[in-house]
Amino acid sequence: MLRRNIRLRREYLYRKSLEGKERLLYEKKRKIREALEEGKPIPTELRNEEVALRQEIDLEDAHTAVPRSTIDDEYANAANGDPKILITTSHNPSAPLTQFVKVTRHDIKDKKAIGTMPEAYPHLILDNFSTKLGQRTANILKYLFPVPKPDTKRIVTFANQSDYISFRHHIYEKRGGPKSIELKEIGPRFELRLYQIKLGTMDQDEAQTEWVIRPYMNTTKKRKFLGD
Structure with missing residues (x-):
């Protein structure tokens, strides 16, 4: 190794x-x-x-x-097989290798109505990642998930608004026919903010920082880094 x-x-x-x-x-x-x-x-x-x-x-x-x-090259062969994912979390946004900061979280209270949590690979909705950095971020999120089957009823949404990424998790059913779709949120829901993207593998101390949020960026409200 x-x-x-x-x-x-x-x-x-x-x-x-x-x-x-x-x-x-x-x-x-x-x-x-x-x-x-x-x-x-x-x-x-x-x-x-x-x-x-x-x-x-x-x-x-x-x-x-x-x-x-x-x-x-990072995702050049992503479609050839299921991705191998390593997710790290930290309470300290400045910790090494942290990429996203979880801002808020909200769980769906009515867990009995949700039923069993589906394990099928979800369809993805990536909304408002229009800048170059936004497209880069969308790729990072997209390749966290394997390619779903066409008939899967699970949907995961990453929606960007003012550089805050909202995560939503739904399933849908066609109870009244193909034109009648019932959407049900099964949670959890939370907000993310991009903190840092580093080039290279995880064990590379010399890897360059591609992008990192800076304190002064919090005051540039009119400038959007990920989308419109």
Whole structure:
């Protein structure tokens, strides 16, 4: 296990070091594409590399034209199998590896009416994660759950409003036919707030912090980080 962790750390750091080079190469090819599309001369600084770059451009498709990053690789194979989840919690938001802070929680009181808690994989509703950080957060939440069956009646909702993420848990029934749907909340319900996203594996002390909430962000009420 120790050797494997060392190997994974080296691979991650190596991929990270390549990102700057790939981004520079992407910018060069982008300038050549624009010049060709607009009928303009090739930029002077790229004329010595034009032939090689145009050969690479001809071989690219929609998946290879844009450089990938270590963030993109994180969920690259998520659809090939059920995710392996490790969830950590802490009463201290500044504790290492904490990603979300649980703000409030409310349990449904009428537990007898709920009945047995379903264990089927749920359908997901991810609402108002429109920014780049919001889409990143939505991916983190989405891949906590395996792919559900089409006929499952369990629904989990993550709804963002003013950077507070509301969790809701429902089931539905079609008692009056396909056009009559009865939605029942089975709880629990709670609010989350994104605290931190770190790059790398959990045992990497040197992993970079991709995003973290800062004290001054609490006063920027007009600015939304996750969505509209």
